[in-house]
Amino acid sequence: MKLATLKDRTRDGQLVVVSRDLTRCVSARPIAATLQAALDDWAHVGPRLADLAHDLELGALPSQRFHEHDALSPLPRAYQWADGSAYVNHVALVRRARGAEMPESFWTDPLVYQGGSDTFIGPRDPVRLGSEDWGIDLEAEVAVVTDDVPQGATREQAAAAIRLVMLVNDVSLRNLIPAELAKGFGFFQSKPSSAFSPAAVTPDELGPAWDGGKVRLPLLVSLNGKPFGRADAGVDMTFDFPALIAHAAKTRALGAGSIIGSGTVSNRDADGGPGKPITEGGVGYSCLAELRTVETIRDGQPKTPFLRYGDTVRIEMKDAKGHSIFGAIEQTVSPLVDPAEGEA
């Protein structure tokens, strides 16, 4: 089952069930008006939405055309957004470029930061930011949405609580990170609003690409229309989603609709070293910081700039037959405008 949230001038949008090929959709309003409402009562609502999806696939009910640019993030706002850094290769690389040691424990103890979740951006809406000097970067990731997770959940409980899978652009402001982390309280201004893929899908939609803990498919990233990354989300993921969820739930319950991110997807090169650019036959990168890190290791300094106004990022994932699974996040970095003027 694939779900999306259409813009309807409300804060939470309107829940729709989307066809497998992402061309048609049908309102879920008689069952649940919003995705959060569905997640709040998934045991009852989930099966009814699945029936609707079945009928939609059969063409057994009236449907409308689904346009990805009409979608908000599946949860336009959420109560919990916890983002991991599960591809430890990425962390090791970034530290190496800085000349900093990475503690051995990073390979055994998951790194998760608490994100802000009140104002997510739509998958085709501009990323509006007040300054290009902040070092604007994308971070292409996979995320899951959970049901309620009790405090102290086991890995098995965590795995059983995964309801939906989606893609993320975790926008990051690299030039604000060092000063913010030096203060010791983690990210805040350096992690502005994130965006999620048009569709959130149940794990069964991934078929054999879902192994119960991660998605074994390349995450396709392009910048201004050129391929930039195709790292496999199933490779080098040191902590899978059940591990990240259990970590997040160690001292607190997680509410239904919690979003747990993988962190920037990153693969080692075949020779064990840092990944190579796609133009050199590698799988490329899921954020500019990693490419800049590789450039720093190679040449002593980064060459590729961060994003500027007008730059466009696209993030997508395709199944074995080449069909888009979640639809595409495609966003242009734009200056901040008066919110009234900027409204679509």
Place this chain on the structure above:
Amino acid sequence: MKLATLKDRTRDGQLVVVSRDLTRCVSARPIAATLQAALDDWAHVGPRLADLAHDLELGALPSQRFHEHDALSPLPRAYQWADGSAYVNHVALVRRARGAEMPESFWTDPLVYQGGSDTFIGPRDPVRLGSEDWGIDLEAEVAVVTDDVPQGATREQAAAAIRLVMLVNDVSLRNLIPAELAKGFGFFQSKPSSAFSPAAVTPDELGPAWDGGKVRLPLLVSLNGKPFGRADAGVDMTFDFPALIAHAAKTRALGAGSIIGSGTVSNRDADGGPGKPITEGGVGYSCLAELRTVETIRDGQPKTPFLRYGDTVRIEMKDAKGHSIFGAIEQTVSPLVDPAEGEA
């Protein structure tokens, strides 16, 4: 106007308007079913709730008894919980006890961490935690709830967006903090679910104690029935709420219903040094860590233990006439039980 959220077996509870003396309440359902719904459309809903509050105060409509233990946190779950550390005296003290330097910039650049907001605890419900070894501490604070705040908001816009004021117990797990902060991504497991006062009140309810940016009244904290703190929330607050909100909104919009916390309220002693315990004529403390810090500075090591199962914390604020403004947070630290068994 005073607002509260009654337990009704739903996730968001039922919004009620509460009388000024906290003895009576009336359902706000015909106007807004939940506090989040009210905040989502405050321009229209706020005045109608104020009319209801006026009629309740006059005894002009049927009302029911208000019991603080029937209340959830005013927002039982929220989309944004950003907690400052505005009483820089507190930060300076804690660092001093660790022998660490505090950067000068801490006096001019606000410290804010991103909290988790999906599962707040009720103000009279137990604080259930899986281990006493985590170093369980309270943090008594003041918080405000905002309307929508645009990215890049000025101090004036931030001040104008403050809708409600309430108290917080920002439960903290001190023994988990050092390892978590050393990882560089800020708090996560060390900041489990927080609790808020039974009532959230509009700033006008505070009369002259609200100066547009902070609450000029002592925050009363007791431990197991004994007075522990009465630091004045209007004293030594280096960054007031408009400053904290503008900081939080620098690179992102804040959604309606965002909660912004002050951080642990802390006053210097009259001689400029660390505050003294109440038993020694001082104003005491709003968390155990600060007392332990003072003990460490004085005696080389802390004497007072962190909270144990069975310990009870009470946090309250009274007006000039001695009436409770927000009702009391009163919570007993308790072992984790199966969520099904633990349900009230």
